[in-house]
Amino acid sequence: MSMIAAFYGGKSILITGATGFLGKVLIEKLCRTSPDLKVIYILVRPKAGHTLQQRVSQIINSKLFEKVREVCPNVHEKIRAISADLNQNDFAISKEDMQELLSCTNIIFHCAATVRFDDHLRHAVQLNVTATQQLLFMASQMPKLEAFIHISTAFSNCNLKHIDEVIYPCSVEPKKIIDSMEWWDDAIVDEIAPKLMGDWPNTYTYTKALGEMVVQQESGNLNIAIIRPSIVGATWQEPFPGWVDNLNGPNGMIVAAGRGFLRAIRASPLAVADLIPVDTVINLTLAVGWYTAVHRPKSTLIYHCTSGNLNPCNWGKMGCQVLSTFEKIPFEKAFRRPHADFTANTITVHYRNAVSHRAPAMIYDIYLWLTGRKPRMTKLMNRLLRTISMLEYFINRSWEWSTYNTEMLMSELSPEDQRIFNFDVRQLNWLEYIENYVLGVKKYLLKEDMAGIPEAKQHLRRLQNIYYLFNTVFFLIAWRLLIARSQIARNVWFFIMW
Ligand SMILES: CCCCCCCCCCCCCCCCCCCCCC(=O)SCCNC(=O)CCNC(=O)[C@H](O)C(C)(C)COP(=O)(O)OP(=O)(O)OC[C@H]1O[C@@H](n2cnc3c(N)ncnc32)[C@H](O)[C@@H]1OP(=O)(O)O
Ligand SMILES: NC(=O)C1=CN([C@@H]2O[C@H](COP(=O)(O)OP(=O)(O)OC[C@H]3O[C@@H](n4cnc5c(N)ncnc54)[C@H](OP(=O)(O)O)[C@@H]3O)[C@@H](O)[C@H]2O)C=CC1
Missing domain, CATH: 1.20.5 (Single alpha-helices involved in coiled-coils or other helix-helix interfaces)
Known part of the structure; x- marks a missing residue:
């Protein structure tokens, strides 16, 4: 019998960011392994003309939830969507809903965040720092709360080279920044942002670091743990390999390379590609929820969910495997034949951008214009180059993350739990994983049919x-x-x- 699965039975669980990449996999695994849980409250905002219920139904009826619909046919009744906007005061939750949340919640998983690298500092602080502070305040009023699990990122301290499972202070207190945001106008924020951020490369990583400080400072008597995943990729094993549904991180690059847009990228082929499958992150998260609630560690434990020190793979090896998979499983509607390489030389990068990226896009746009269609390729290419410039920081460096707490937790699990909630990344076969990843991008992200491969x-x-x-x-x-x-x-x- 799995101790972790049994632990979540009968529990009321609150999840923020449930409609996101990690959130969906978290709900899926919870419902599949603990179908007798009481309820999962998810804080959702209406979006893109969809009501809350439509958004939840979309998730439950998706391919990802195929197995859950078999194991837990009443999954609709288990998930209770609560209208909330984390950018608003009290999250704009109605009084009745708030009352229910405060009196019933046993476990909180806080996944919501803005993961855009270039978000305006004000917005990033609002969601990644202030909302975390507000959620902690809510948590402090929950008499039945057993654990609060905060999802951060392994890159919250990417200004350091070696990162331990501790919280590092930022030069300015998060509380001061939260207060200042109320009276600073956008012009001042823009001017002061680079000074505040110092050697953090973007507002995302900086505000995630501030978020961790807030967790540390406002934890009070709460039973808290922080999880720091590195670059989260497609599922490795569960519920099936290769599931992915957004263009973040490597996903967009795989699409761009597979369709032949991306021809060269500034990267160190020998730098460690610290990718971690999303199901591994979620297995660790659920194990941490159990451990934090049951063992109640004296201090806030931080868990690194990274692959680099246990089973390293570098960008060169990953890139080669991605390209060789395209040979077997090509994407449809390619602009050019996939062929990309990594280069470390700045002059070569400029040359390749001009000759391999911009020039073909311009030629194609001229062709579109001559045939009476709207030119669009140059715009798309500029967007791609901008995205690459944002990712470059992460593919030209290596970091070392210590994983003592994660390894300690692994040793605390029963053999049954080690199997069901496997987060031992040493067992991962990179070549197989990457092949499934590319296949998953084709099937689940681009929604391409395998029957179209000959064409x-x-x-x-x-x-x-x-x-x-x-x-x-x-x-x-x-x-x-x-x-x-x-x-x-x-x-x-x-x-x-x-
Ligand atoms: C041998 C060579 C082989 C090569 C083969 C290739 C090998 C593979 C390996 C390669 C190395 C991988 C490196 C990974 C490093 C990751 C590090 C992460 C570390 C931290 C991890 C974390 O802790 S946290 C998660 C990370 N957080 C993000 O990763 C958000 C990033 N992101 C943004 O910060 C915004 O995205 C940003 C960029 C500002 C643009 O912003 P922007 O406003 O210009 O554009 P938008 O994103 O709004 O997108 C506007 C529209 O473009 C569409 N679109 C976007 N990309 C598209 C695309 N590639 N192809 C088609 N379409 C695309 C999109 O679908 C929208 O379409 P629509 O308008 O119809 O909705
Ligand atoms: N993906 C990755 O590579 C990594 C992610 N992480 C961390 O994991 C967590 C989850 O990331 P991921 O799932 O990838 O992110 P997504 O962008 O996929 O999901 C973000 C979630 O936050 C919700 N959200 C955003 N703004 C609001 C708001 N104002 N009110 C209510 N909900 C809101 C989104 O809701 P909506 O659907 O309405 O937009 C969505 O559910 C984050 O904390 C991130 O920092 C850490 C390391 C790597």
């Missing part, structure tokens, strides 16, 4: 022929111009002909 391969052959034709024509024109202007070139030409 996609044919399309790539056509692109290859166009490429050869284009290069031949280009070479002939260049040679012709050279012959017209250079005696040496003419002599070489006559010699070859003769």
Whole structure:
């Protein structure tokens, strides 16, 4: 019998960020392994013209929840969506809902955050810091609360090289920043942001660090743990391999490379690619929820959910495997044949951006314009290059994260729990994982049918022929111009002909 699964039985669980990437996998695993849990409260905002109920139904009826619908047919009744906006005071939760949450909640998983790297500092502080503070305040009024689990990121201290499972202080107190945001106007925030952020590369990592400080300072008597995942990727094993549903992190890059837009990227091939599958993160999260509630550690424990020190893989190896998977499983509607490489040289990067990214996009836009269609490729390419520039920081460095607490927790689990809630990343076979990842991007993110693979391969052959034709024509024109202007070139030409 799994102790962790049994622990969540009969519990009322509150999840923020439940509609996000991690949140969905968390609900799925909870419902599948503990179908007798009492209720999962999820704080959701209406979005893109969808009501709360529509958003929840979309999640429950998705492919990800296929197994849950079998194991727990009344899953609809288990999930109770509560209208909430974490940017508002008291999260804009109605009085009745708030009363229910305060009196019933046993466990909180706080996943909600803005993960955009370039969010305005005011907005990032609001969601990643102030909302965390408010949630802690709510938690302090919950008599039945057993554990509060905060999801942070392994990159909250990416300004350091070696990171231990401790909270590092930021130079300015989060409370001061929260207060200042109320009276600073946007112009002042823009001016002061770089000074506040110091050596943090973006508002996301900086505000996640502030969020951790808030957790530490406002924890009071609460039973709290913090989880720091690195770059969260597609599912490894559960509920099935390769599930992914957004363009964040490596996902967008895999799409861009597979469709032939991305040809070169500034990266250190030997830098550690600290990817961690989303189901591994969720297994650790559930184990931490159990451990924190049952063993009540004296201090707030931090758990690194990273792969680099246990089972390292570098960007070079990962990139090669991604490209070789495209050979077997190509994406549809490719712009060019997938062929990308990593380069560390700045001049080469500028050259490749001009020749391999911008020039083909411009040529294609001219073609669209000549055929009476709206040019769009240059815009898309500029967006891609901007995204790459934001990710570059993370693919040109390596970090070392210590994982004592995570390893301690692993040893505390029964063999049954180690199997059901497996977060031992040493068992991960990278080549197999990456192949499933690329396949998952194709199937679940791009929603492409596997039956279309022969057609996609044919399309790539056509692109290859166009490429050869284009290069031949280009070479002939260049040679012709050279012959017209250079005696040496003419002599070489006559010699070859003769
Ligand atoms: C051998 C070579 C082989 C090569 C093969 C390749 C190998 C693979 C390995 C490669 C190395 C991987 C490195 C990973 C490093 C990750 C580090 C993470 C570390 C921290 C982890 C964390 O702790 S936390 C999660 C991370 N947090 C994000 O990762 C958010 C990032 N992100 C943004 O911060 C915003 O995204 C940002 C960028 C500002 C733009 O912002 P922006 O406003 O310009 O654009 P938007 O994002 O709003 O997107 C506007 C519209 O473009 C659409 N779109 C977006 N990308 C698209 C795309 N690639 N292809 C098509 N379409 C795309 C989108 O779907 C929207 O479409 P629509 O308008 O229709 O809705
Ligand atoms: N993905 C990754 O690579 C990593 C993620 N993390 C951390 O994991 C956590 C989850 O990330 P992930 O699932 O990827 O992020 P997503 O962007 O997929 O999900 C964010 C969630 O937060 C919710 N949210 C955002 N703003 C509000 C708001 N104002 N009110 C209510 N809900 C809101 C979103 O709701 P809505 O659907 O309405 O937008 C969504 O459910 C974050 O704390 C992140 O820092 C850490 C390391 C890596």
